[in-house]
Structures are given as structure tokens and as C-alpha cells.
Amino acid sequence: MAKYIKVPLIAGLADQRLDVILDSETFSLRVYWNEYSGYWSLNIDQRNRDVIFSGIKLVKNTPLLSRYNIKSPAGDFVFYDNNSGKSRPDFESLGNDHILIYRSYN
Template sequence: MSKFLKIPLQAGIADQQLDIILDGEPVTIRVTWNGSGGYWYFVLLHRNGDVILNSVKMVKNIPLISRFQIKSPMGDFIFLDNNSNKSRPDFYSLGSDHLLLYKTKAN
């Protein structure tokens, strides 16, 4: 059964980086605000710095990485609207009215 892991992001911080373990694999995720475009995006890296995915736009309520057909991590990210009633996430959305979740691969 799949599980959801909440990625602990903080509102109002334009560039944040976390070391996390996804489906048993240690990775780094960097989440950044694009001020000119008005959206959040992330970069996913192996701990040695090699890029897994670069500049993935965080669109709410859809799977974010399954379309890339990568081998690892095996699950997917969802940028969940947490009942915000906003048409799109803003700079202060992270960790409050919008959550970044990782859905583990079902075993």
C-alpha cells in the first residue's frame, strides 16, 4: 500500500533545500520560487550532486514526476492544495495552504 510523506517546507522562504529519503534512497530536493513567473519548482538530486530531475514546475493536484520515466525514486510527488481556495499557489503557500507530498511506490 502506498503511503504519503509530507516534505517539510516553510512558507515565505524563496529557496530551500532538504536531504530526504524516498523509497529507501537518500536524495536532496531543492525548492525555489520563480518570481518572474510566479510559481514554485524543484530540483531533485542524488546526494553526490548528480541531477535526477531539473526545474519541475509544481502544479497543484497532479502527479509531478511520473511523466519523466525515471528509475528512482519510484514514487511520485503531488503539490496538494490544502483547501486554500486559491486559483494558484503563491509565495507564502508552501507548508500551509499547499503541501508537497511524496507518494511512495506501492509494494
């Protein structure tokens, strides 16, 4: 049975880093706004800051990791559109009308 975890991001903050426990393992996430291109990105690091993946564009309602051959974390992230009516997320979207969800498969 899948388990869903909402990543606690702060609206209005253009660059944020937080540690989260996913599938009993701690990861460091960085979510940041790309001002030039107008989209949110995600970096995933191990707790010791070794990079797992960087620069994942947060596309709404789309599994973000399944297209890559990443073994850890075992689940996937979705930048879920919370009925915003927007064609794509903007700077104001983070934590308001778009939320980052982790789906655990364990």
C-alpha cells in the same frame, strides 16, 4: 499499499534545499520560487548532487514525475492544495495552504 510522506518545507523561504529519505534512498530536494513567472519549482538530485531532474513546476494536485521516464525515486510527488481556495499556488502557499507530498509505491 501506497505510503505518503510530507516533505517538511518552510513557509516564507524562497529557496530551500533539504535531504529526504524516499524509498530507503537519500535525495536532495531544492524547492524555489520563480519570481519572474510566479510559481514554485523542484529539483531532485542524488545525495552526491548528481542531477536527476530539475525545474519541475509545482502544479497543484497533479502527479509531478509520472509524465517523465524517471526510475529513481520510484514514487511521485504531488503539490497538494490543502483547501486554499486559490486558483494557483502563490509565494505564501508553500508550507501553508499547499504542501508537498511524496507517494511511495513500495
